[in-house]
Amino acid sequence: MGQLDGRVALVTGASRGIGAAIARRLAAEGAAVAVAARTAAEGESRFAGTLVETVAAIEAAGGKGLAVRADLSRPTDRVALVQQVEAGLGPIDVLVNNAAVTWFTPVTEFSDKRFALMFEVQVTAPFDLARRVLPGMRERGRGAILNISSRAAIHPPLERAGRGGTVYGMCKAAIERFSTGLAAEVYADGVAVNALSPNRVVPTPGTLHHHLTSEDDPDAESPEVMAEAALALCRPGGPLLTGRVAYSQDLLAELGAAPGPPR
Secondary structure, three states: OOOOOOOEEEEEOOOOHHHHHHHHHHHHOOOEEEEEEOOOOOOOOOOOOOHHHHHHHHHHOOOEEEEEEOOOOOHHHHHHHHHHHHHHOOOOOEEEEOOOOOOOOOHHHOOHHHHHHHHHHHHHHHHHHHHHHHHHHHHHOOEEEEEEOOHHHOOOOOOOOOOOOHHHHHHHHHHHHHHHHHHHHHHHHOEEEEEEEOOOOOOOHHHHHOOOOOOOOOOOOOHHHHHHHHHHHHOOOOOOOOOOEEEHHHHHHHHOOOOOOOO
């Protein structure tokens, strides 16, 4: 029996990278996993990875997956996403907010449109989705909400030359404060809320595109490490792990756990 047997999970931004790895890992532990992103099928993005491929990998391993195309910058898509998941799989027990759209541009060159879009996808959408799944979690007395963050939320040293990451850092700092605040609000209801960051940059189509790492970077962190840490914060049983701004490798070391093989 898996640690998430009988549970329903929703992972956003799951067409590739960290989101896809988390979706596969939760499914491997028995969860029925809905995956959401703008890229549902091949040819819809310049980056490799689709929802169809993520669900195919889940099903090939014996799991159950559901793909839902959604643009999380649109409130109507967020409403429809939760409705489709609940209609197709049942009430949502685990919500992983991973979706992101990012530009690395100095503040003086940042457009209003891009600024608004980054906050809509990385801050407003997680806030909105959490509000939509929380009533059911509270009623059942269980649930987990996990917001994927980044070390960019940490204040940078003044002497380091910037890469235009100020707005990205703002978004991640906001999501971390949201996570700890919401955790306090729902602690008595048995619902865990956490933020999770990788200790090191994870090679994904996005980070490679922005030249944040390389495919042969010896210091990079694999998506499977994040996936294992995500599972640790979303699984039921044991003391409630909540209100944390956690880092993947540090968390796994604390729990005496290690990532499983790539899936």
